Amino acid sequence: MRVPLSWLREYVDLPATETGRDVQAKLVSAGLEVETVEQTGAGLKGPLVVGQVLTIEELEGFKKPIRFCTVNVGRANGTGEPQEIVCGARNFAVGDKVVVVLPGAVLPGDFTIAARKTYGRTSHGMICSGDELGMGDDGTGGIIVLPPEYEPGTDAIELLELVDEVLDIAVTPDRGYALSLRGIAREAATAYGLPLRDPALLDVPAPNSYGYPVKISDPQGCDRFTVRTVTGVAPEARSPIWMQRRLQKAGMRPISLAVDVTNYVMLELGQPLHAYDRSRVQGTIGVRRAEPGEKFTTLDGTKRVLDGEDLVITDDRGPIGLAGVMGGADTEVADVRTDAETGEATGTTDLVIEAAHFDALTVARASRRHKLTSEASRRFERGVDPQAGPAAAQRCVDLLVLLAGGTAEAGVTEVLAPSAPRSIAMKADHPDRVAGVAYGRETVVRRLQEVGCDVYGSDELVVTVPSWRPDLAFPNDLAEEVIRLEGYENLPSTLPTPPSGRGLTERQRLHRRVGRSLAGAGYVEALNYPFVGDAVLDQLQLDADDARRRTVKLVNPLADTEPALRTTLLPGLLGALRRNDGRGAHDLALFETGLVFRPTGQERKAVRLPVDRRPTDEEIAGLNASLPAQPRHAAVVLAGAREQAGWWGRGRPATWADAVEAARGLAREAGADLRVGRAVHAPWHPGRCAALSVVVDGEEQIIGYAGELHPRVVKAMHLPERTCAMELDLDVLERAGRGALGAPRISTFPVATQDVALVVDTDVTSAAVEDLLREGAGELLEGIRLFDVFEGEQLGAGKKSLAYALRFRAADRTLTVEEATAARDAAVAHAAEHVGAVLRGA
Incomplete structure (x- = not known):
């Protein structure tokens, strides 16, 4: 909402020394978002x-x-x-x-x-x-x-x-009254403690039986409809300069006198109006729901197919307007035309003025359904004062009579659905308890009255809400009004006192450690939307029966191409990698931790919980039962160089081993023993894919996969060559490592290192050999590391050499060479017994 300061001063006697910046500060303090103050005519100098x-x-x-x-x-x-x-x-x-x-x-x-x-x-x-x-x-x-x-x-x-100053105010959805000079003036008057000259305080004639006939078939969609008629309007009459300038400063383009007057009154009072050419309206004006498939043409020249939920204005022919959004072309006020021979102006001379109040939700849905946004719909969506219609119609009639020489007909039509003022019961100290400040009853009552409320009662207040504030519905809404008018900046800064014995859960602590670990390893966190579509699952080459294809569909997705919740973190991460690579960042290492959503087949329709009390345990359990399984996953993707080249030496590209090492790093943070084995699993390359498993409750369980992506996936998703990825289930990893974390045991005795190179068949994995060496070495083995893999003719066909560094240490003594050698030999013998490992060179 753009508010010229000169126009605002017409309703509030602001001090002459107050600049736009000063008014901005006052309104911001009152809770309005004044984004900018524009200086019009800056630098202008006459003559x-x-x-x-x-x-x-x-x-x-x-x-x-x-x-x-x-x-x-x-x-x-x-x-x-x-x-x-x-x-x-x-x-x-x-x-x-x-x-x-x-x-x-x-x-x-x-x-x-x-x-x-x-x-x-x-x-x-x-x-x-x-x-x-x-x-x-x-x-x-x-x-x-x-x-x-x-x-x-x-x-x-x-x-x-x-020369003027224009305040540009970002109006939030709950403050529809601020989309008018009347609403902003009320806020300014309150902020400065000055009286308000309310432009809606007009002498309005009472409704009578002589007005234009109106029939309301849907009182829920339209609870008030006011109609006035003006005849004898001069077609050649132009909007005065002062009106044109105010419209321009407010961001509107002057069009014609009739349209300018309705726009001017809308900006002034916040009530949208519509002017019909009376000669084009046939019969009674009605308000009803549209017939499905019904058609009519709006003022923008677009022929629209109506939905059964649309609220329409009609005459005897059919729809002449989409209620609260836009009028129809059939009853549009005609442009002025001048006869070339006589010089006489022709155009609309008789006008029917509509000022109605429509249901906010109905207008909002119609506007989105037809992708048609107007100044009227913006106001009706946020809530229009239902009692402003008669005053707005009278204001419009007065301006047309004054500026166009028209005559206001005596007939006044007003169709009104009965309604009572809204009242809210609230304890007088409720704002005090919400803000933690002792305002006192007098301050609370005074501030609510400044908003426009009528307040009765002593300790228990009954607050009648003004018609222009439909957003005030609960005691907390009233408390917010008191707090904002008293000044958010005056609230003391107090730290909450946490109850003892509480803190982060083990799941939360692991989540933090995982993030720090990956960031420390050079990965950058990338947060992505949790939405996917079938297209990206096809690009990942997932089989038709893959569990990741069973998704939870959204009722109202943000995009039709992504209507489901993700079952894997990879689509979002790979999309982020592709975008960054396309913008010139080719050496990438990204990670994300977040929930995935797996349907269990036991879901049921969610129930709406009450808001006036705490839900029962049974209601909460029922709500949880309606949700899909939501395990927390961690994933990484890599492309380009893992280590940069420089004066220190050659660089190194990211490989499948880096993805596996990322998983090992997470396992170390969880204190779990991660096992790595061969696997064939989409979207990874079948020869460069590792299955990640842990032992949970005595059983080995696969928690994820790591490796290089399949070339077809890389091509389908337009990724850099040899992109690598890893994804695992953090919740299962946490259970595998539960209780394993503790203070490390530090020995004061030296370590004894023994290296072994074992020749095994090429189909034997290094992980299997490592496990056998651990089992055979016994308690003296402190650590084991694979440092070399070799294949060559001298080993023979189908053979490979795996070289390990074994670290031995005792907690109570220095190991002798004989003890370390005996432990090493036991480890080699155990591997030889189970996989036929032969000590190289033996």
Whole structure:
């Protein structure tokens, strides 16, 4: 909402010294989001005056039409002589009143005006358009042509209200009243402690039986409908300059008098209005739900197919408007046309003015359904004062009578559904308890009355909410009003005292350790939306019976292409990797931890829990039963260089082993023993995929996979070559490591290292050999590390060599060479017994 400060001062006597910045600070303190304060006419310096075109000479021989004009600017040029000006615009004629800037003036943008020779003539000034004066586009793109009543030499800066300050306010969905000057003025008056001149306080005639006939078939969708009629409107009447300028500053383009008046009143009072050409309306005006498939054309020229939930305005022919959103083309106020022979203006002379109150949810759904947003729908969606309709219609009628010479008919139609004022019961100290500040009853009552509430009672208050505040529905809403008017900045900063014995759960602690571990290993966290579609699951080459294809579908997805919740973290992470690679970042290591959603088949329809009390344990259990399984996963993706090249040596590309090592790092954080084995699992390369497993409750369980992605997946998703990935289930990993974490045992005795190289069949995994060495070495083995893998002719076909470094240490003594060697030999013998391992060189 754009609010000109000059217009705001019409309703509140703000101190003359208050600038737009000062008002901004006051409104922000009251809880409104004033984003910017625009200085219109900044740097503008006169003389800028009204001029009357005396003569026009068409200059020939140039690529574009050029006119040499003489203009009467009164005594503004100091001589009273006509001013000679060269101009290329053609939308004015001899006798027209225009805006002239004279030499010595400065236009917005620090553009200084001086006499200059151009097109063979000397131009002493310039005839101005709206853009050149910083007024914005008026739709014509030409010179400003003023009404004939202004005298030459009149100061145009004051006439056009060029110097002003405009507050740009971001109105939140719960404060629909702030989409009007009336609402902002009320906030400003409260902030400054000044009286408000309410523009809605008008003398409105009582409804009678002479008004235009109206029939409401859906009182829930439309609970109030006011109609007034104005006849004898002059078609040629134009909106006065002051109205045009206020509309422009508020961000609207002047169109015609009838449309401008309805827009002006909407901005002033917050009540959207619509003007119908009475000659085009046939019979009774009605309000009903549309028939499914019914069609009508809106003012933007689009033919729309209506839904059965749409609320429409009708006459005897059918729909003439989409209620609260946009009117129809069939009853549009006709543009003014001038007869070329007689010079008479023709157009709409009789108007039907509608001021109605529509259901906010109905309007919001219709606006989104038809992808049609208007100034009216923005206001109805957020809540319009249902009692403002009669005053807005009267204001519109008064302006049409004043500015267009119309006559207000005596008939007043008002169809009203009975309703009672809304009241809220609240303890007087409720705002005190919410804010932690002792405001006291008097302050609470005073602040609520400033908002417009009627307050009764002593310790137990009964608060009647004003009609323009539909967002006030609960005691906490009233408490918020008191707190914001007293000033959020005045709330003391108090730290909550946590109860003893509570803290992070083991699951939460593991989640934090995992994030720190991966970040420390060089990975960057990338948070992604948890939505997927079938297309990305196809790109991952998942089988038709893969469990990850069984997804939970959303009723109202953000995008039709992603209607389901993710069953794996990889789609989002790989999408982030692809986007970063496409923007020039080729060496990437990303990670994410988050929930995935796996349907169990036991889900049922969720029940809506009450808000006036705490749900029972049975209700909470029922709600939880309706949810899918939501295990927490961790995943990484890598591409490009894992280690950069430099003066220190050659770099190294990311490989499947880095993805496996990331999983090992997470297992170390959980204190779990991670086992790595071969696997074939989409979307990984069948020869470079590792299954990650742990032992839980005595049983080995696969918790994830790591390795290099399949080339077909890389191609389908447009990923860098040899992209690697890892994903595992953090919840199962936590259970595997539960109780394993503790203080490390530190020995003061030295370590004894023994290296062994074992020759095994190529189909024997290094993990299996490592497990056998651990079992055979006994308690003296402190650590084992694979440091070399070799295959060659000297080993024979189908053989490979695995070299391990074994670390032995005793807690109570220094090991002898014989003890370390005996433990090593026992480990080798155990491996030889089970997988046929042979000590290399033996």
